[in-house]
Amino acid sequence: MRLTHHKDATKSRLEGLHNLSLFSHCSQKQLEYVDSRTDQVAVPAGEVLIHEGRLNHTFFLLLDGGVEITRAGKPVATLGPGDFFGEISMVDRGLATATVTTLTNGRLFVMSHMQFRDAIKASEPLMVKVLMAMGERLREDAQARG
Secondary structure (H helix, E strand, C coil), X not given: CCCCCHHHHHHXXXXXXXXXXXXXXXXXXXXXXXXXXXXXXXXXXXXXXXXXXXXXXXXXXXXXXXXXXXECCEEEEEECCCCEECHHHHHHCCECCCEEEEXXXXXXXXXXXHXXXXXXXXXXXXXXXXXXXXXXXXXHHHHHHC
């Protein structure tokens, strides 16, 4: 078994962040800042990450694996590597608008509300991307509902 040096692990995390479309515009310094505010976690298939109608205090960035989004028990979307979710609760601090469950084993970057707030305050382009994605998702949801 080969142990990864801390410097190698940090480089790998920064590359992982840069490869996510949400962070592709970020400078090295911005990536380092975001990285200092994220944790990487492994999750098993079948794990409920967000419960519809409950408070959610976490923003998720999917590195590997897939998740299913449901509303009122009905599937509405499937997300994969590079996608993110939980942003609506980060912005409005309200109840989760959907349930998110892992379909496969996966790896995610996660941020608490405070970590998320610090990251978007530090990067206006990041804040704009998150808000645009949130608006797009809300618009798609409104169209789907009728």
